[in-house]
Amino acid sequence: MKTHVKLAKISKKTAAFIAAATTLFAGLSISSAAPQQASAATRDSYADTVGNPTFEAARQEYGLPKDMKDGATLHAFEWSFKTIMENIPDIAKAGYTSIQTEPIVKIKDNRKLGTGNWYLNWYYVYQPTDMAIGNYVVGSEDEFKEMCALAHQYGLRIIVDSVSNHFTSDFDVIADQWKDKSYFHADKQISDYNNREDCTQNKLSGLWDLNTQDSTVAQGMLDLLKQTVADGADGFRFDAAKHIELSDEVFGGKTSNYWDTILQNGAQYQYGEVLEDANVREADYANLFNNSSVAGGGITDSSYGHEVRNAVQFKNLGASHFTSHSKVSEDKTVNWVESHDNFANGEANIPQELSDEWIKYGWAGVTAQKNGMSLFFDRPYHDGGAYGTGGTGTYGNGSGPFTENSKLGDAGSDLWKDPEVVAVNHFRNAMVGEASNVSNCGDDNCLMVERYAGSAAQDGMVVANANGADKNLAGTGTKLANGTYTDEVTGTTITVSNGKASAMVTVIVNRTASDSSDSSASTDGDNSSGNHDPVVLDPIVKAIQESEDDEIVFTQAEVPVMTGEILNTLRTTGKTLCVVGDGYTMQVAGSGVKSTTSELDTSLVLTESDEGIEFELDKGHALPCTVRIDLDVSTYSRLNQSRRVSGKWQYLNSYSDGVITADTAGRYLLTNQNLKFADINWTFFIAGGVVVVIIGVAYIVLKKRYWFW
Numbered sequence: 201m202k203t204h205v206k207l208a209k210i211s212k213k214t215a216a217f218i219a220a221a222t223t224l225f226a227g228l229s230i231s232s233a234a235p236q237q238a239s240a241a242t243r244d245s246y247a248d249t250v251g252n253p254t255f256e257a258a259r260q261e262y263g264l265p266k267d268m269k270d271g272a273t274l275h276a277f278e279w280s281f282k283t284i285m286e287n288i289p290d291i292a293k294a295g296y297t298s299i300q301t302e303p304i305v306k307i308k309d310n311r312k313l314g315t316g317n318w319y320l321n322w323y324y325v326y327q328p329t330d331m332a333i334g335n336y337v338v339g340s341e342d343e344f345k346e347m348c349a350l351a352h353q354y355g356l357r358i359i360v361d362s363v364s365n366h367f368t369s370d371f372d373v374i375a376d377q378w379k380d381k382s383y384f385h386a387d388k389q390i391s392d393y394n395n396r397e398d399c400t401q402n403k404l405s406g407l408w409d410l411n412t413q414d415s416t417v418a419q420g421m422l423d424l425l426k427q428t429v430a431d432g433a434d435g436f437r438f439d440a441a442k443h444i445e446l447s448d449e450v451f452g453g454k455t456s457n458y459w460d461t462i463l464q465n466g467a468q469y470q471y472g473e474v475l476e477d478a479n480v481r482e483a484d485y486a487n488l489f490n491n492s493s494v495a496g497g498g499i500t501d502s503s504y505g506h507e508v509r510n511a512v513q514f515k516n517l518g519a520s521h522f523t524s525h526s527k528v529s530e531d532k533t534v535n536w537v538e539s540h541d542n543f544a545n546g547e548a549n550i551p552q553e554l555s556d557e558w559i560k561y562g563w564a565g566v567t568a569q570k571n572g573m574s575l576f577f578d579r580p581y582h583d584g585g586a587y588g589t590g591g592t593g594t595y596g597n598g599s600g601p602f603t604e605n606s607k608l609g610d611a612g613s614d615l616w617k618d619p620e621v622v623a624v625n626h627f628r629n630a631m632v633g634e635a636s637n638v639s640n641c642g643d644d645n646c647l648m649v650e651r652y653a654g655s656a657a658q659d660g661m662v663v664a665n666a667n668g669a670d671k672n673l674a675g676t677g678t679k680l681a682n683g684t685y686t687d688e689v690t691g692t693t694i695t696v697s698n699g700k701a702s703a704m705v706t707v708i709v710n711r712t713a714s715d716s717s718d719s720s721a722s723t724d725g726d727n728s729s730g731n732h733d734p735v736v737l738d739p740i741v742k743a744i745q746e747s748e749d750d751e752i753v754f755t756q757a758e759v760p761v762m763t764g765e766i767l768n769t770l771r772t773t774g775k776t777l778c779v780v781g782d783g784y785t786m787q788v789a790g791s792g793v794k795s796t797t798s799e800l801d802t803s804l805v806l807t808e809s810d811e812g813i814e815f816e817l818d819k820g821h822a823l824p825c826t827v828r829i830d831l832d833v834s835t836y837s838r839l840n841q842s843r844r845v846s847g848k849w850q851y852l853n854s855y856s857d858g859v860i861t862a863d864t865a866g867r868y869l870l871t872n873q874n875l876k877f878a879d880i881n882w883t884f885f886i887a888g889g890v891v892v893v894i895i896g897v898a899y900i901v902l903k904k905r906y907w908f909w
């Protein structure tokens with residue numbers, strides 16, 4: 201099975217950004233600035249970041265969106281603060297606006313089950329024992345402060361996963377301050393997730409459910425969150441948020457001020473993990489978090505993610521899978537291809553069946569759109585997909601997700617900084633606020649996300665093409681403004697004229713089947729980026745681009761068709777392509793290219809008859825360029841060149857030296873005979889003259905409106 205990864209991003213704007221960012225990296229020093237110190241137990245995250253000129257300078261240098269909801273967030277799954285710090289420069293370069301950490305509070309220590317193994321250990325970060333910061337997976341509170349300060353120096357913001365619904369399931373290990381049953385709901389399991397009282401007032405998976413109607417509990421949580429923000433956090437993910445009642449829900453006669461209390465913590469961005477289901481009040485949760493954020497917040501659109509996986513897990517990129525926000529409006533969503541729960545719980549064979557290659561396609565479809573925040577889940581290192589799953593000990597039966605190639609606290613898969621993932625992030629950042637259109641380009645394995653605001657300087661598109669071959673976009677309808685766009689991934693160009701894309705998107709192609717999911721699979725375990733896939737260009741295009749000569753020669757067998765991409769390359773380089781056929785040479789000069797939305801058939805069959813030599817040029821298509829044809833035979837050295845119209849030969853002009861120049865497709869006759877005067881259709885000549893004039897006017901108008909030819 202040979203598979204190809206094809207993702208291409210086209211935007212002049214982001215190409216400019218890359219240059220700017222490259223300039224920055226040379227001048228930015230990590231060591232030159234001291235870690236930021238929390239000044240008080242209250243901090244206004246928005247004022248301290250977007251309102252802070254130092255932060256703003258860094259944010260703008262990296263091209264990161266102003267508002268966290270508009271950006272992409274890296275979920276550094278089980279990364280320690282130290283691991284995150286080591287990667288902060290790369291995270292900024294990779295275009296993530298925010299980093300999401302694990303829960304940072306004191307947790308039940310489960311290390312005895314394995315020295316940092318994932319299996320049976322990873323989820324203990326979701327088992328708080330106290331409302332104080334620091335645990336053995338992520339690190340200390342001082343390290344947290346240091347990490348936040350470093351992130352801010354790079355224009356990055358920090359989202360902390362807050363476990364506000366419950367503590368650990370082991371009551372004995374709860375800190376003394378909270379070891380009081382009155383701080384928890386009843387010792388009763390949830391049996392019906394669709395019953396709001398059961399869902400919010402009872403124990404989730406045996407975990408002690410906080411008595412969220414209790415004012416001491418609410419104040420304790422508020423103090424914790426305010427301290428977290430004071431230490432440098434900018435946003436929160438609220439774990440299991442649907443299991444905490446909304447303020448208008450009264451159960452057992454108890455009203456709840458929990459959300460209204462704890463959300464007043466100084467963070468600028470807040471969202472809830474609200475896994476969508478029947479009777480969950482998703483829209484109300486979305487509004488709650490949106491209204492509790494400075495510039496928009498929301499909830500996880502888990503059913504959207506499910507639909508996306510229904511596409512990419514089963515190798516389909518149908519556009520309808522990428523647009524189904526049913527429970528909440530897209531601006532209040534947090535979207536993912538997969539979540540840590542999808543992966544770590546081994547849900548629906550996702551770890552095994554969803555490969556890195558298809559995660560990339562999914563990420564492109566989700567993130568290139570005008571969606572709420574995009575969340576990139578970073579899988580454990582060398583885990584899932586081509587790396588296999590179910591290592592020793594995992595789920596005890598080889599069916600689980602973890603290969604145990606790394607430990608809790610380590611950096612995960614390199615896919616988060618894959619060049620194509622990064623290109624999509626940069627695209628998203630460049631397109632904030634612009635309209636969005638998702639469609640398929642020709643088939644269900646070619647997904648196109650267009651963003652547009654009416655000019656080529658602003659517009660762009662991402663194409664995820666899983667077809668296993670280059671996709672020719674010539675003639676594809678597009679909402680992009682006319683102009684020439686540069687592919688961030690490959691550096692090639694694409695032209696849009698009159699609402700049609702021309703030429704084609706060049707792509708990244710994986711080399712072999714064995715490393716199709718991640719080409720670093722065969723390397724020796726280093727943590728370097730696995731993607732060094734070669735850029736595959738049409739060899740003719742490549743030859744034209746790389747040739748030092750103005751004239752490039754191929755046989756007709758090598759170039760049976762001059763594609764729109766080839767014509768576009770000739771047009772942009774001004775070079776001439778010569779195609780040597782049987783008895784003739786066909787030449788197209790860049791200056792003679794009139795259109796790059798159609799192709800030129802280079803085959804000519806020269807047929808000798810009583811009248812002379814006949815051939816058909818471009819099989820009756822609209823000729824996209826001026827074609828020069830040099831005949832090998834010189835027998836017909838001084839001939840009349842005629843073109844067949846309405847069944848009659850019409851005299852066109854005299855030709856000599858075996859050289860024919862044609863602007864029109866059709867059937868041609870070369871002859872020594874003097875054709876009868878009556879055969880000359882004067883109407884044709886007059887009409888032709890009018891046509892020439894009209895084309896000339898249209899040309900000038902177009903050229904004035906659009907700088908592209």
Ligand SMILES: [Ca+2]
Nearest residue numbers: 400409443444
């Ligand atoms: Ca609860």
